[in-house]
Amino acid sequence: MTHLGYLLAGWGITLVVFGLYGWAVVRRGRRMAGSVPEGERRWITSKGEDHGG
């Protein structure tokens, strides 16, 4: 395969950036969700949360 270094750099950088950005967004969401009242966490599910019933 020709240009292997360029291919690995291009695909590698893209996948790593998407991975890191996606992880950062999810982490930010987790942090935010904890500080917002339950009633305002629209579109969000909470694992194992006790809804009193």
Added chain:
Amino acid sequence: MVDTTTSTGSPGSRLLGLTTLVGLAGLILFAFVLTEPDVRLHPTTGEEFGQFDAVRLLYLHVPMAVLTYVAFLTCAVASAGYLLKRGVWWDVTAYASAEVGTVLCGLVLVTGSIWGRPVWNTWWEWGDVRLMTTLVLFLLFSGYLALRRTPAEPQRQARRAAIVALVAVLDIPLINRSVEWWENRTLHQQSTLAELKIEDLTLFTLMLGFVVFGLVFAWLMLHRFRVGWLEHAQAGHEVALAIAERHAEMETLDVDEAIGQTGGGK
């Protein structure tokens, strides 16, 4: 006991995420194993020419370029929606799409540069109109994101950002048409996709790239939108708490004053 472990995930977003990962694996298989390198023979000399294996970079570069347009156009539409309706939904959508679009635009510039080195023999060409207008777009939306981080009254900040987005998006038609309008000032070729000059498995893999990166974009947008919504909810919650605290302070002051007046009368 209440478990406070929460996330921006939902069953739908998890299914979307899983589909995206499977799609990415499939795209890598097609891009690296099943498609052939771009090798052509010169009709007179018989020499080999073309992009060779560097063509495999286009399966991510071209879809990301188109999705950059989609992200910034979404931002512009949402910004116009905010200016007309003043709804939070529009503002959160504009901010989310600007952030995801800036990440995409940065990757388009980087992967384009990496592809350009073996094919054009240069990392960057300052005189290329398409490269420069894309760089300008990246800088404009980086400015947009910086503006969103400056401390200001939320409505005023959203209004300013919406105006910046509507101005910045005017660069997109310039980027898109640059290869035709400034034909002699760009290394980029004219559109081969619209005229379907690409064939068979190469075309299929490129289309798969559009679908897979479309899924990546959708997943990122979904989560980033939810984060934006939570930020808005948190800001509202903090304001409500501050007002409640102020009311409590005022009531305490009133009671103290009343006690003071009663005490003074004795």
